[in-house]
Amino acid sequence: MSTPTLYRSIFELPREEYLSPGHGLCAGCLAGTIVRMVLKAAGPNTIVVTPTGCLEVSTTPFPYTAWKVPWIHVAFENAAAVASGIEAAVKSLQRKGLIDPSKKINVVAIGGDGGTVDIGFQALSGMLERGHRVMYVLYDNEAYMNTGIQRSGATPFKAWTTTTPIGKILKGKIQPKKPIGEIVAAHRVPYVATANPAYVIDMMNKFKKGLSVEGPSFIHVLQPCTTGWRFDPRYGIKIARLATETAMWINWELENNEVFRVTVSVPKRKHVKHYIRAQGRFNHLTDQDIEEIQKFIDKEVERINKMVGREVIGPIVE
């Protein structure tokens, strides 16, 4: 793929805003941060598709919209299908000269874990298989937040949600988090990456790369949710950072199904308890539960280090 010009510092980030304030996202909702950044990377020649979810509902209650680029919402499970149709239409109309063929129009789908990993999975897989030139950004707050914090396939192991409540017999989600990044990678698309708003330059460059490929790209972004994960809104970025520092969230990218990189190395890792104890949704976890999670993460770290060929994520020091 032709590498686009990457950002080296925050000062190089575009200043123009394509999301207006006044929207109804929760105070401290990192989806706002993430979307502002996506739009800066994509610019004004962008058509955005959003499935039903927090982002859609909070940014477009008639008669107000926060979007300054063309934007469409259709349903919950079809953002990838709608994006496919948009991409096909742009291609066809440009080929027929009905719209300016010299203008590159980005098609970006921005969906939550509900509309991407679960109900939207089929449409996503179809879009990836067909090879549409669409960048799909998944803002992952690890539950169906818009409808009030119900579990999704992306909810992590043992997390509290309203449908995986803490009771006498069952405590939290019993299944692990669906590895959507790896599933997308298995489709062998030109670019797949995970990103974290606490590492803005890394995240922005991944958006840039995603927008530059001739085919589908998928950027899985962690979005700590103050309302659903139960933490004071001011700690959003801090918790996002802890996710990477504990290796509970690894920032990687896969180019052309060939080159795999861990783009944020963690030479000195923190124990997962720092990440887990910072969130109310894990309040019920015993020290034993946390050790179980730590063992799982240790295995993951070993696997990733092996894949990369060197120790990009180091031992626990804290």
Place this chain on the structure above:
Amino acid sequence: MSSEKKLPGWKSIPMAGAILKPGNFAERPTGDWRVFRPIINQDKCLRCLICWVVCPEPAIYIVDKSYRTSGGREWKFTLEIDYNYCKGCGLCVEECPVKAIDFIEEVK
């Protein structure tokens, strides 16, 4: 019947729930959400832009205003919080690397 303004009807609204004015949410301030108010200490501020990046609204702007700190340092631009929109989430307060943003209780 009260004298409240009647909402526009089917004759004047665009069809299909389309909203024709991009970004018109800016007409609806969210500043009244605040319980705490962040205040940038312009003398301490290093203009690193991290607060501008993290703000979800955005309610922090990079403005072309020069500033001379009490220590004599000259800055060509300034970060300003738009209190019409700031929801008081505190992300900027927490992320500022030099703790240049104070977070005080909102007094109405």
Place this chain on the structure above:
Amino acid sequence: MNNFWMRIPLTSNYAAAYAAKDVDVDVVAAYPITPQTPVVERIAEFIANGELNAEMVHVESEHSALSACIGASAVGARVFTATSAQGLELMHEILFIASGLRLPIVMAIAARALSAPISIWCDYSDLMATRDASWITVIASSAQEVYDSIIQMYRVAEDPEVLLPAMVAYDGFIMSHTYEPVYVAKDKAPILEYTPKNFNNRYRLDPENPITMGAIADPNWYYEFKYQQVLAMRKAYEVVKKADEEFGRKFSRSYGFIETYKIDDVDTAILTYGGLYGTVQETVDILREKGIKVGAIKLRVFRPFPQHELFNAIKNLKHLVVLDRAITFGGAIEGPVALEIATLLKFKSLDINLYNYIVGIGQRSVTEQDIIGIVDHVSKFIEKKIAPMESIYWGVRE
């Protein structure tokens, strides 16, 4: 005028594909399902041969098919899709969104019975289940009518005062797979003159003019949007009429909202829709030879329902036999078209006896003999001066 056309043998499925080609669609997103598959296959062939310059999105389900059509139409592309039965049900949610977003999508339906039990054969249960989805609905009785109606529907759907999606239905298998001689355009130019493309007269996704489509509307707003749709559907009535008249002027073929056959001198007429109309016309002739005078009426446009035309056609009748090819379970009357007509009779204070026969369910054969039997059955009611209080299921085995 005859220079426009070449006459070739086509099935209704292929006629639909030719229509999509001749209106120069920009995007086709469709998923195969029996008995619609040849539509999709023929379009793929057109594109592969360069006869149609369009993007074909080989979606992974019908739900995605209509979703992709919405995305494409929202950008301003002219789109086409086709489906049947289970596919139509899978895209059911999106039908309402397509009409709610006021997008001029045109879809062909090879009418097929709904599962369960699963049936690949013809009846109109799939079409009737879309009644409330706010799609303009035309039911064709010949392959020529399929071709012509799809072309007409692009003009109607894209009219800035309408902007509602449209479907053109025809019998699965009975019409979709049988060949008839069809006049298709030799060249797209006259067709495109009849239905020119102009995406600038509607809202679309355009970076030069960024708008938001598909907002959430709370109780203060939703009602007004739905009312706009009501008015658009009412307006569609005039637009469908004008489009058909203009088609007639330009191309010497027009169809109207209904068609009547030998009803001027009768007390009793038989009303039906789709391919069965041909059989009813044949039966009318057979019965007349025997001295039994009946007439036939074909309902072509189901939505918007043509009250005016039907009223004029039936007002002097004493008995109206409605042959329905779908069931509305638990309805006041169990035939969906009979239900609409019963309402018409009441609204217009018409003193006409209504006899509803359910036929052709799951492609149970309906021949001239069956219709003769039905007319005979009706005559017994007329003799006894009683009207049946229920729909009658003709031919069901005990």
